[in-house]
Every structure is written in C-alpha cells, then in structure tokens.
Amino acid sequence: MSRRKLVVGNWKMNGMQAALDEVAAIGARAAQHPAVEVGLCLPATLIAAANARKGGAFIGAQDCHMQASGAHTGCLSVAMLAEAGASWTIVGHSERRQDQGETDADVAAKALAAKAAGLGVILCVGESLDVRDAGNAEAVVSAQLLASLPDGAAADWLAIAYEPIWAIGTGRIPTMEAVATMHAALRAALASRIGEDAKGMRILYGGSMNGDNAAELMAITDVDGGLVGGASLTAEKFAPIIAAANGVVD
C-alpha cells in the first residue's frame, strides 16, 4: 500500500511574528513538492497569521485540550485551534509527557477530541535512553503506542511519530537498522489493533532529522516521513528534508 510521505515541522516554543517570513518560504518550497504532504506545527500565537501565508503547507498545533471548554486556564480547545486555522495537531509529544505529566489516557482523549473537530493528528511515542540500553525499546514503545491509541484510530486522520527521546535535539540518531526494526514493530502493533488499515497509517521518524540524514531515514520501508524540530525553523534547513521526502536532492 502506498503511503504519501508526511513531513512536519514542530517549532516548539520558537517563533515570533517575524518568523512568518520563514513560514511563507517553507510554504513555497512545499508547493514545489506536491507529492509530499508538508506541515508546520506552530506556537498557537502564530497559527492565524501563518494560515494566510502557508502556501503548499498546512498549519497545525502542537497540543490541544481534550475538553471542549471550561475552567482550564492557559489551555486551548480543538475548536479554538481549528478556528484559528490549524488543520492538524500533535498529541503526546515526549516534552509534554515529561513536562506536563501527560498520560497515555490523556493522549488518547486529546486525539479523539481533535478527530471530532476534524483535525488530523500526529501521535508521538518514543523510549528513553535507559529503555534503549536495556534492550526493551520495541516492546516498551509498542505498549506505549497501544495504550495511547484512541478508539477508531484510522489512517485517514491519524499518523504516528516515533521519536526516541534521547535523539531529540541531541544530534544523535539510532542506527538505520534500529529505526527499521522499531517502525516494523510499531506497524505490527498497529495491525494487532486496527488490522489492515495499519498498512496505510503513516509512521514518521523524529529526533535530529536533518538535510544530511533525511533521505536515508525516509528510504526505510516503514518510515513514512519526519517530525522535525530544530531543522524545521528555517526554509534553508527544512527544504532539503522536504525534497528528500520527494526522493530528490534540493
């Protein structure tokens, strides 16, 4: 089953209004590669303005609340994010699991809320270095995925991002063999829950992806794109990754 490559920038807590020029430049590069689905998950403060300058990219959020409204100071509902112009959201990033104590159940609930608002969802999973060193990575991450997976998970609205925590922002990545083994394990875990639809669900790699390693990573059979942090902040760094997803050199 062919899966359209999905390459998404996660700007995390970076980007003021001046960065909208980079959004426009990335959107223009995305428009040059329509075979690739390209998105930018931005700070919420940029979503509305970025939507007017997104070119061939979609604009997404980095998190959402699972409730529709109420006494949740500082949080944003999926309807608010959709109204601002987000068409996707990330849920379950390891930085939120660690910093905000989000549980697998929280992540599943957020994914369901986002789906109900018509948003696409990127659900993140990944292991710590201790787990990797203990040799348990595939089992632990597969279990995390199944515990975080919302009811009704389907390839037409949900993508998975495998992000080894120790590879995020460190310049270190797993071996290509380790990435291939993990992605195959995650697809098998998905198949155990959702059957044939697992073949169509995109599984992204994230963690120190850049213009030098993106082509090799995305050539792996079960790697269907990337969730990119630092290297998505400028068009200069992100464009080669978009091009690599399209099988060309930028």
Ligand SMILES: O=C[C@H](O)COP(=O)(O)O
């Ligand atoms: O969501 C993105 C990831 O956490 C990867 O970040 P990074 O590319 O800066 O390592």
